[in-house]
Amino acid sequence: MTSPMVDLSDDASFAGGFPHDAFAWLRDHDPVHWHEPTAVTPDGEGFWVVSRYADVNTVFRSPDLFSSDKAGGRKAGGTTLKDERAAGKVLNYTDDPHHRILRNLVNKGFTNQALAALEQELRRRANLLIDAFPENETFDFVSHFSRELPLQAICIILGVPQSDRTRLCDWIDKGLEADGQNVIAMDYVKKIAAYARGIIAEKRAHPADDILSKIVHARLDDEDGRQLTDEELINFFILLFPAGAETTRSAIGGGLRTLIEHPDQLARLRAEPDLLRPAIEEIARWTTPSIYKRRTVTRNTELCGKSLKEGDKLTIWEMSANRDDRAFENPDRFDITRSPNPHLTYGKGAHICLGAGLARMELRISFEELFRRVRHFEIAGPADWMPNNRLLGLRWFPLKVARD
DSSP, X not given: OOOOXXXXXXXXXGTTSOOHHXXXXXXXXXXXXXXXXXXXXXXXXXXXXXXXXXXXXXXXXXXXXXXXXXXXXXXXXXXSSSOBTTTTTSGGGOOTTHHHXXXXXXXXXXXXXXXHHHHHHHHHHHHHHHHTOOSSSOXXXXXXIITHHHHHHHHHHHTOOGGGHHHHXXXXXXXXXXXXXXXXXXXXXXXXXXXXXXXXXXXXXXXXXXXXXXXHTOOBGGGTTBOOOHHHHHHHHHHHIIIIIIHHHHHHHHHHHHHHHSHHHHHHHHHOGGGHHHHHHHHHHHHXXXXXXXXXXXXXXXXXXXXXXXXXXXXXXXXXXXXXTTTSSSTXXXXXXXXXXXXXXXXXXXXXXTTHHXXXXXXXXXXXXXXXXXXXXXXXXXXXXXXXXXXXXXXXXXXXXXXX
């Protein structure tokens, strides 16, 4: 059988969506695959591609063997294909004990009380967005809703003025679409960092009643009153916008499109609202907006019979794991009643997604209010995917609706 492999280091390979055929072949024939470097591969280095559920889960749960920071004598590292100098400084580019300290400080802001207050406000804003839907004419659901609601949520969390939200989101969109070896082009990362520096200084001097102010002033008593430095806070800000706004946008937009494409599932969900919670988990599995993570091998080891060397780059593909028939019955069937549904969309182990609860809440609010307010949905054009091999989602979703 001929391999349908594509260049996984090239964003253009994802312009038409995720290359499911290539990963189905890998899972069956070469589950830990060595990907040779190409003309566009970051740093000019090859890397391992891990495609099966069990092996991806093993890597997630073995940070001693597979580092999110630097390893193997590298001076840079991180969780993207390109070696990043920020490794060791950003929450998702660190290992314990540093990772645990950063995570505990950030968690000081994400209290149950803070999230409960956020839910009330997001529900109000979701209805305002639905109010503005043009009726019986085509509009872009991404810009009207699926991008806007998560963006407003992140702006509330970070205390960003609503007037700045579009500018920040445009920087991220342009950074994701730009050619280059970084997930977000560095020109746009620098713009976001400069903005973050100013708002963090404001929160230090004049704390407000927002989650970022709480994080800026958080201390760990068992770590001698340790606080986050300005550099750590800026890196957290840069992480939260794409990780929080872009991924949830993709799940909301991709989830609604998938439900419309499966009218039996949509009809059942409308008839049985209690199915929304398992439906949200199936949407998370099906869309998997963050489709791979990179690790660095810390010492010579084996995985699925392949010899990995200290310092090797290794990528784990959650989207592929979530379609593995060794872990899921009929994985290519969208099923809102799927149970169990042990998907890896939010990761596992020490680096399980910090915002998983927030993402689930935003998805629940979105679909509750959309189904309550909109009687009929109609797809009005083909899918247009973000050409990015790390954060995959719809950048344009033409839709028609009829409200009650």
